[in-house]
Every structure is written in structure tokens, then in C-alpha cells.
């Protein structure tokens with residue numbers, strides 16, 4: 001816990017830090033000495049995370065309760081962070097949610113909500129902090145996508161498409177930052193233990209019933225290591241690596257059938 005830690009004197013903003021992968025990403029950063037700026041909607045949970053991590057790792061931790069799904073939520077968060085006299089050296093865009101189900105007849109609110117949180121807020125926050133990172137030739141952005149980013153997702157179409165956006169956007173910024181010292185990584189977790197699947201309603205799908213579910217800490221550690229190494233894309237789990245390597249060689253119609261199959265209810269023969 002000395003001043004020699006790589007994050008000493010720097011701050012990291014982690015969105016979705018009240019539970020799940022975001023808590024463990026925040027812990028990885030705190031271990032390396034980064035002061036934490038933690039954002040999500042659940043203030044009490046954020047305070048508990050902040051208290052635990054600052055005591056365990058000797059860093060400062062500030063909490064901002066914010067709904068990043070509201071338009072302008074990212075800007076309001078950045079204004080509050082700035083008003084508190086805090087700067088952001090590393091941005092971790094982790095907050096996100098998914099909603100499973102057939103698109104026809106679905107409620108439009110959650111469909112647009114995924115775009116607002118998983119895409120819009122991520123772009124908004126990155127747009128705010130990116131120029132300063134480039135001007136200083138240091139810092140970085142870790143965007144949390146998903147294995148869903150690599151394929152279209154019948155029966156969870158908007159979520160898969162939102163994560164494809166995150167992957168594409170992140171890779172493009174990685175290239176734009178080449179040679180500047182600013183790091184960009186896109187983390188693509190597969191099924192990971194958290195509240196995500198409960199909120200997404202994927203528990204009864206074939207994927208939900210059969211997927212190998214990773215603990216969130218190894219997923220976060222892989223993502224953080226990727227950011228430190230400026231690794232463009234970080235995949236967690238051997239099976240997921242194999243899938244990502246295989247997908248480009250398969251006909252798209254086969255990929256679509258495969259994804260539809262794993263997103264179907266486990267109990268039906270469809």
C-alpha cells in the first residue's frame with residue numbers, strides 16, 4: 001500500500017460499482033492504489049463498497065448516486081465529480097443491463113433503456129474524459145461489453161446489438177489512441193455470477209441453464225490486466241475464446257440459429 005503502486009495519485013471512475021463485476025473492477029483498481037469514484041443508482045450499496053475498499057486498500061473513495069439511463073446522466077455525473085474537486089484518470093464503463101425475450105410485443109422502455117445505459121451513457125462519459133486523457137498522454141478507458149458483442153442475438157436482439165456497438169466503438173478508440181499512451185480495452189465477459197442474469201430474465205434459457213458461470217473477480221482481474229497492457233479485447237474463459245475464434249468462419253445463418261437456440265427456453269424443443 002505504498003506510494004509505489006501504479007495508481008497512486010490517480011483516480012478511477014467506475015460505473016455500475018454498487019454490485020457485480022463493477023465492485024471487483026473497483027477492487028482491482030484500489031489494490032493498485034487508485035482513488036475510487038463509484039457511480040450507480042443504489043447509494044447505500046455504493047457507500048458499503050466505498051467503505052470496504054478504502055479501508056482494505058488505503059485509498060479514497062467517493063460515491064455518486066446517479067441514474068445513467070436518464071439522458072444527460074453522464075454529464076450530470078461528470079459535473080458532480082468535477083464540483084467535488086475530483087479528476088478522472090481512468091474511466092471504467094461497466095454499468096449495463098440486458099433484457100431477454102422476443103422483440104415483437106416487448107415493452108419499448110427496457111429496449112431503449114439498454115441503448116441509453118449500455119451505449120449512450122458510455123459514449124457520453126467517454127466523450128467527456130477522452131480529450132483530457134489524450135492531452136496528458138496517459139490514462140485509459142475500460143469498456144465492459146459481453147460475449148454478446150461478437151454475434152447477433154435473436155431473442156435478446158437489442159442487448160447483443162448494444163454490446164456489438166461497445167466492442168466496435170472501443171476498438172476504434174484503441175486505434176485512435178495508438179502511440180499516445182492512453183489505453184483502451186474492451187472486456188467481453190461470458191456468463192458471470194452477478195444480478196445481471198436475474199435482471200435480464202435469462203435464467204430459464206438454454207444458455208442460462210447450461211453456461212459455465214465464472215466468478216466475477218477473475219473476470220474483473222482479466223479486464224483490469226487487459227487495461228494495464230492496453231489489450232484491445234479481453235475475453236474471459238477458454239470456451240469463450242474458442243467461440244470468438246470460431247464465429248467468423250461460420251455462415252451467418254448458422255450463427256443466428258445457434259444463438260436463437262441458446263436463447264430459447266430450456267424446456268421447449270425449439
Ligand SMILES: NC(=O)c1ccc[n+]([C@@H]2O[C@H](COP(=O)([O-])OP(=O)(O)OC[C@H]3O[C@@H](n4cnc5c(N)ncnc54)[C@H](OP(=O)(O)O)[C@@H]3O)[C@@H](O)[C@H]2O)c1
Pocket residue numbers: 015016017018019020021022039040041042043045066067068069070094095096097098117144145146147188189190191192193194195196197199
Ligand atoms: N453477468 C454476466 O453474465 C455478464 C455477461 C456479459 C456482460 N456483462 C456486462 O457486465 C456489466 C456489469 O454487469 P453485472 O454482471 O455486474 O450485473 P449487475 O450485478 O446487475 O450490475 C450492474 C451494475 O450496473 C448498475 N446500473 C444498472 N442500471 C443503472 C443505471 N440506470 N444507472 C447507473 N447504474 C446502473 C447497477 O447498479 P444500480 O442497480 O445500483 O444502479 C450495478 O452496479 C454490464 O455491462 C453487463 O452487460 C455481464
